[in-house]
Amino acid sequence: MNLVWIAAAWVLGYGIQIYLQLSWFNYITSAIAALCIVLVYILRIPKRSIIGLVLVVIVAMGYYQANDKANTSDMEQLAIINGWIDQEVVVQGMIASPVAVDGDRVSFVLQVEHLLPAAGEGMQTLSEKMQISLKLQKQSEQDVARGWQRGDSLTLKATLERPSAARNFGGFDYRRYLHEQRIHLLLSAKGIDTAKQESIPWQLRPVQLLRWTDELRDALSSRIDRVFPADYAPFMKGILIGMRDEMDPELFDQFSALGLTHIIAISGLHVTVFIGALMWIMKRLRLTRETYLLVSMCLLPLYVLLTGASPSVIRAGAMAMIALWATRQRWGKDTLYILCLVAIGLLVWEPYYIHNISFQLSFIVTAGLIWGVPRVNELLPTMKPWITSSISVNLVSTLVSFPLSIYYFNQFSLLSPIANMLLIPVFSMIVYPVGLLALLVDFIWVTAGQWIGEVVGWVNAGCFFVMDFMQVWKGQLIWPSPNLMWIGIYFGLLMLIYIFAQAIRTYSRGLDPGVAVLTVGRANHYVLLAKCGAALALLCFAMLLYVGYTPDRWSSYGSVQFIDVGQGDAILIRTPSGKHIMVDGGGTVRFTKEGDGWRARNDPYEVGRKLVVPLLKKRGVHQIDLLILTHQDEDHSGGLKAIINQIPVRSFLFNGTLKQNASNTALFGNVLNKQIPMLAASKGQQYVIDDKTKIHILLPDMPTTGIRMEKNQNNSSVVFLLEMDGMHFLFTGDMEAPSEKELLADVALPKVAIDVLKVAHHGSKTSTSPEWLKWWQPQVGVISVGVNNIYKHPSATTLEKLEAANTQILRTDLYGEIQSIVKHGTIEWKAKLISNN
Structure with a gap:
């Protein structure tokens, strides 16, 4: 068997097993298939090369499955059963990676040898890698952490956690990433006061x-x-x-x-x-x-x-x-x-x-x-x-x-x-x-x-x-991420184009009397056929690229996608004609005080750059036709700078006010530098996006001229009604009860039973009054909220009011990203973590 084909068969075997997840493949399956390869060649069976390659695929499938099945954590299962997850434990082990110190964060891998649960169930002996994340409390702790080295013994009190799975469709799956590093659990702690490090004596070992x-x-x-x-x-x-x-x-x-x-x-x-x-x-x-x-x-x-x-x-x-x-x-x-x-x-x-x-x-x-x-x-x-x-x-x-x-x-x-x-x-x-x-x-x-x-x-x-x-x-x-079939066809067409190009070259050279073995007429005929084949292959290649670039061009469905950005809002709307509206962009809220400069990280997590922009690109959002900033609090506006930097925006709609801080100054500076038209939302405006999609601005009730400074932005949120293919969605930003009362007092307010309510202010008790719910009668209320957020959102009071109004509640902290697909006057729902709840 050719080594190139063996390598291709081995990779194919891994790919098939990853896709099919056949649990009955294992080392025994691989051993039997390997033995069959030996017998096929000893017995000189006809077509043995093809049979051998098929058997190599089976060997690879069994080998991958056996390795993956062995990649489990007894400690993870024990911790789940005994309720140790999110509880403090004391661990002792050896630092198994370089120690990275970035601002107030220290991270490394610890080869844990002993674990003592806080509940006192007894010392657990193990040998398992865990990812460590420490948040430093004092600048002096940076020097201490920098003194730690791979191979040192470390004892540490920390909180035991499971890695987070992907919370958005197509999003980064941290749990899977660590699984492939053979890591199944995390340990996190604040400060290093509880850490005890010891340098081990020199030993000849890896x-x-x-x-x-x-x-x-x-x-x-x-x-x-x-x-x-x-x-x-x-x-x-x-x-x-x-x-x-x-x-x-x-x-x-x-x-x-x-x-x-x-x-x-x-x-x-x-x-x-x-x-x-x-x-x-x-x-x-x-x-x-x-x-x-x-x-x-x-x-x-x-x-x-x-x-x-x-x-x-x-x-x-x-x-x-x-x-x-x-x-x-x-x-x-x-x-x-x-x-x-x-x-x-x-x-x-x-x-x-x-x-x-x-x-x-x-x-x-x-x-x-x-x-x-x-x-x-x-x-x-x-x-x-x-x-x-x-x-x-x-x-x-x-x-x-x-x-x-x-x-x-x-x-x-x-x-x-x-x-x-x-x-x-x-x-x-x-x-x-x-x-x-x-x-x-x-x-x-x-x-x-x-x-x-x-x-x-x-x-x-x-x-x-x-x-x-x-x-x-x-x-x-x-470009949106293509599927594997598209990639296979791509390489197949490339090969076909090369074959035709080579044929044109070969037959064209056949016209030279000193080289030709073909008659001139026959050579010309072959050249013509090869050129036709090349033209057809190039046409198919161009069509493939076009389809790959806009795979949903022929889709007539609309969608509203509530992206899970933690504590914040980021909503992507796709209209039936394929236009895109982005409502807010999430943001990373940081609380800093004077003297905290040492905490700054070289590459801090920024939800717009790290999460929202990659998701928009993966979904093939080539441009945003309308970018709506409901208000300028960081958990709504922070991610928009990255979006504007990396994705073309045609229009920018905001609440007509300005909250002065460095982040908003940078955001509006970007909008002006890129010459994006800025629109101040005002009550009564209507934007026709396409023949099936309209936006009705309900708030704020702004003066016709001038931009006022506004520090408290919640009650200046852009509130609008989205009408798409017969369905009605109400977007509320972070509006509170006074804004709700003001809007309900407007005699011109349309009386529309809405299908979906974006629950205001992440389900805070200061919003979503009974009168508000009685007027709109929402069938579904979506709450965009972070897991275990410090604000304790959503409020139990708000949840009770929604339940009393017979409104089904969908929360991003429980279900991850929530998508509503609008199809010909109906809504289909998808949630990323629905199978886990």
Whole structure:
């Protein structure tokens, strides 16, 4: 069997098992299938290659299922049964990862060996990894936590928790993510007063090597801070040693938007330059060929560990080691076979790598380059070799990575190929090698190292300027995540296009009398057929891209999606004609006081950037036709800055007031800078979105001119009635009883029995009066509220009033995201966590 087909069958087996979840597959199934493979070849059964590949698929299915079934936590089940979840426990174990200190947050993995529940059920002995999250209470605790290292013994009192599952459709599933890290429980605590750390005596064991690696990375990080200008040191840490913790999140987003993240993800490019520089130095030292090849092989594992040991660098390092060994032994090298061998090895070692984005992109793009670049070179017109190679590498990598990029990141920049052609050579041939040189020179002569670092800073400044210039041009496309069938058809059509292009080239050359074995007439006939086939394949490819870009273009259903953003509101409305209205954007409320600057995190959680924008992109929201800010409290307005930055907005509707603070100043500044039309909502206005969708503004009752300053925004909320395909939704912001009373006193208020009420102010007792409910008679009341929020929302009083009005209550804290699908005068409901309640 061909190794390439074996690797493909192994991956296919994992994929089938992940999709079908066949519980009866296990190690025994794999062993039987493996034995059958041996028998098939011993008995020389006909079609044994095909039979063998089918059996490899079965072996892989059993192997994955057995590993997944073994990935369980006895402690998790025991904690659930005994009610220890969300209770304090005392744990003792060994720190099993680097300790990350970011502002007032400390995080690491603890290999727990003993656990004592607070209830006193007795000490539990175990061996299980748990994710630790500590919120520091004093600045002095930062230095204490920074002194902790991998391998230290730690005793800690903390709250035992389960990771949160995805709370939105298509949202990030933290529980699944940790499951794939073989972690099932969390421990959280405030402060480190209860922590007792002990450094263990030196022992020859794997954790000691990892501890040395951490110390070396920290030392190199400090040197990078010294060598390079402060503005560029965090970026150079990412590109040289894979440390991206300190990198500016906005700069990372810029790299991502232009398809350049592979520059800061240590991979084959970096390994190649590292090995090339290493071998060049050793050749200058006049070492023998066998010696410098062996030294390079031995240093590669250290380099992999030093740069973070991500799947992409493990892949590149393993391939390089095999290639170096083959070169040393003077064996022939088949790069594609080496790639497949490494892929199978890594997937056997850790089956969950199949889910890793870095693993998938690294192997698929590398395989595409190995197989595709020589073939594309043949199809290109004759040019200088470096031009041909540059074009083919860029074209192949873009085409191969495109489906995975839009599946995971939901964006593609039309400028990405140009950015890669312009900037990759600079980063790979100047920034990275010269940056390594600066770091090495720093060990000998600090000043010279800083001079070289300054030059690298100038080059980085030029590259970042080019990136800023490209960002001005609106080449960013938002793509919804395609399904696996779409991806399969995509690669199938690409292959078909190549086959026809190759046929055109072959038969066209047949017209040359010195080469032809075909008659001119027959060759022309074949060329014509190949051109027709290529045109048809290209047409199908264009149609596929169009369908993938707008998969719901032909849907006539409307929807109102109450996104779970915790304590806040974020509502996406899709009209039957495919237009999008966004009501509020959630926000992260932070309570700070003077002297809390040390608490600031390098990459703080911001609900708009981390949650809302990725969800909107995943759902294919190419633009927001109307963005409504009901009022300017942070839990409604905070996420809108990220939305406006990353998704085109056609109109911005707000309550006509201004609440002065830094966040709102930045928000309205963004709106003005992007020249988005601003509309002040006022009672009596009506907006016709399409022939089935209208918005009626009920409040506020604003003066016709001027914008007033308003600190208390609740009773200035935009209140509006949405009429969509015969259904009525009432949106209330955070309005309170005085606003309800004011509106009910209006004789012109329409008497409409509404289908859905967005319950005001997260179900606070200050809103939703009995008179309000009596007037509107809502069938369903949706409360957007955070789990265990500090405000104790929703109020028991409000819930009682809703129940008394015979209104069905749906809450995001209980059900996660709630969606209402409007179909021809009816509503269908979906809730993300409905099966868990």
